[in-house]
Amino acid sequence: MKYTQGKYIIKNKSAIAKNTYSYTVRCPEVADIAQPGQFAHIRVDGFTLRRPVSICEIDKKCGTIRIVFEIRGNGTEELSKLNEGSLIDMLAPLGHGFTLNSKFKKVILIGGGIGTPPMLSLAQYYGEKSVAITGFRGAGSVILQEDFKNSGAENIVCTDDGSYGIHGFVTQPFGDILKKGGIDAVYACGPMPMLKKISEMSKENNIANCEISLEERMGCGIGACLVCACKTKKNDEEYFAHVCKEGPVFNAEEVIW
Amino acid sequence: MSDLSVNVCGVNFKNPIIPASGVFGYGREYEELFPLSALGGIATKGTTITRRNGNPSPRIAETPSGMLNSVGLQNPGIDKFIDTELPNLLKKNTVILANIAGSTIDECVKIAEKLSSTDVHMIELNISCPNVKQGGAAFGTCPETAGEITRKVKNVLPDKPLVVKLSPNVTNITDIAKSVEAGGADAVSLINTVLGMRIDINTGRPILKNNVGGMSGPAVFPLAVRMVWQTANAVKIPVIGMGGVSSGKDAIEMMMAGASAIQVGAAIFTDPFAPIKIIQEMNDFLDTKKIKSISDIIGSVKPW
Structure with missing residues (x-):
């Protein structure tokens, strides 16, 4: 690195x-x-x-x-x-970023609140091959919508209070798109309950590539101090990985919730 | 250029600055930023007999002018350390202090035995970790136990300098220091972190999942200087000082209090180049004051 x-x-x-x-x-x-x-x-x-x-x-x-x-x-x-x-x-x-694959034909990018910004660089990479679903508390906290539109991604916005876009959580449009099939990868960043739900839904729909970006209180930021631990599975053994170096992006299957 | 080299119980350091155990891992991550050979030494992440996962997160919290941590000695275990990390570190042309910790005296002795046949330069025995339930600080807060564990560990390390790392969470640190000196310690290092706590007033929960953790950073610096000074006056063996050192001036101050070398911890989180800058600033100070050798300032404070 x-x-x-x-x-x-x-x-x-x-x-x-x-x-x-x-x-x-x-x-x-x-x-x-x-x-x-x-x-x-x-x-x-x-x-x-x-x-x-x-x-x-x-x-x-x-x-x-x-x-x-x-x-x-x-x-x-x-x-x-x-x-x-x-x-x-x-x-x-x-840190370890998202896995990019130019062969993917359709990917879903999901951002919750301040977890939305890292999704924009993915939208700019995948362009029209991506659907960006972003969720916010209300209209006052909606960010980066012009940028997502300019990236070429299909853009879906949800708010908890219905004051902008779809009234409800990101998991609702995500479920609808999953049903249609043909998804190569799911990428997400946002609150833990959202990430957990997205991981479960991706697994139920046999999405092999579901990557999520985690957050934890950090020290050195480069993997030396071992402060930002999160529970993961490695070869079926429980293991405290570190968000700053092995993450922040993890394959959803590795994370123990 | 002044002479920055120091000798601590027979081991030569090209300069007195050593990243403290825990902040620096095994140096791999920092090597991306500067050559490890620039450092006086490296105190490696505390190693236990077998692998430890450490405490649940969050393991860190900010405090005014400092931080709390409760990592809980996450490490791969002594065998893996000796097989995969130590050989690499020994190539780096800097002094390696292997920091070790155990939950029983027997465990500490076993780890020390394993290290005795390696080429590691020094052993730093941690009898002061505030973040583990067994061993750790329990050894370091009772003079008799501290002396006993030192004697038993030194017994299996006849040829290696043994540094015992002391806790500040005691009524009188000099009692502990004298006891480990009598037990055969070749040097002491202090201070380990000060036990602290922070609470999120919105949730009513402690920020650390371990509830309490070790405080470090500039906030503990005056406390550390005082304890280094008291200890240096109480024992004949060298004192390696640490606790909140974040500039060359701080390092000079702690050496005047009696430290023969300095470990740097939290400052590395703020600025990963802190050890390198501290070395440069110490050199500049000596040049300005026309002091030829850093050794001349060790314990040079003139108390009122």
């Missing part, structure tokens, strides 16, 4: 929903090797621990990556105060 640490310039900042920010960062050496599903471990002034933020878009030509994050606590609040032209200290690209 290759990664680098440096201070990179923020080329673009935008507030894309309440408490949700998007930074486009110029970092050619990161963009060059980054894969969908990987993350950046970001230093925030005044805090001991870095904040892991998933990579939303990778533009190798422009040498930029885009990250989208939600204010969850003091650290991300401080992070949101950076401006265009400021330097951001990143250790990136980290």
Whole structure:
């Protein structure tokens, strides 16, 4: 695994929903090797621990990556105060990303809330071969819809309160598409109950490639400190894998819920 | 360029900076960023007799100027360490301190026996892990037990320097230090983490699944300096200092308090290059002050 640490310039900042920010960062050496599903471990002034933020878009030509994050606590609040032209200290690209396969004819991408951003880089890879199903609490927290449309993916949006798109959870349209068959892969990132349900539904429908991106409180971000453990199966034996290195993307069959 | 080399109980370190056990794994991940040969030494992840899965997640929480961890000694076991990690580490041209821990005295002795026939440079016996239910801190908080375990482990390591890692979660750390010195320890290292706790007030649940965990980072630095100073004044064997060191100035300060070498932990999470920067900053300090050798500052504090 290759990664680098440096201070990179923020080329673009935008507030894309309440408490949700998007930074486009110029970092050619990161963009060059980054894969969908990987993350950046970001230093925030005044805090001991870095904040892991998933990579939303990778533009190798422009040498930029885009990250989208939600204010969850003091650290991300401080992070949101950076401006265009400021330097951001990143250790990136980290982790094991999604498996990409150019032979796949139809894939489903499912993002729940702030788990949506890493799905965009997949939508940009698969384009029209992908269906993006994204779910949010309500209209106020819907993000990245223009970007998903521009990627060529078929776009389905759900909200818990029905204030935007379909009223209900992402699992409902997901179930409908599964019934029609012909799905080569399912990729998902979002809250644990959503990921669990998607994994079960994929298994019931014999989807061989169901990959999910997990989240856990992290230390070093590169696999040394063994803090971000999650229970997995390896050769039928229980094993604490680490979200930062062996993940964040896991095959759904490996995860013990 | 000043002379940054130090000698700790007969082992030469090219500089005093050692990533602390637990933050650095076996160095593989950091090698991507800098050559391990730049480091004075490496304290490897605590190794037990058999594989341990560790505690459930979350295992980490932020604190003001620091963090808590409750990893619980996840490791592949001593045999795998000796077969797959140690040979690789011994090629890196830096001092390797194999950190070991057991839930019984017998286990610690067995692990030490296995290491005695390897080329590892030093053994760091952890009698102070706050995150395991058996052994760990239980050994390190009672002077008699600490002395007994040291004696039994040293007995099977006649040719290897034995460093005993001490807990700050005690009434008087010098009692423990004197006891392990009497037991045959060649050096002590301190402080291990300070037992702490954080609660999510929205859920009423502790943030760590283990409820409590070990606190480290800049917040514990003054506590660590005080304990290093007290211990260095209480024993004749060298003290390896650690606890919240995050700059060259911090490292100099802890060495003035009496540390012969310095371990760096949480600072590496904030900045993976912290050990390298600390070495450079120490060198700059010595150059500015026209001090020829870092050894000259060890224990040089002039108390009031």
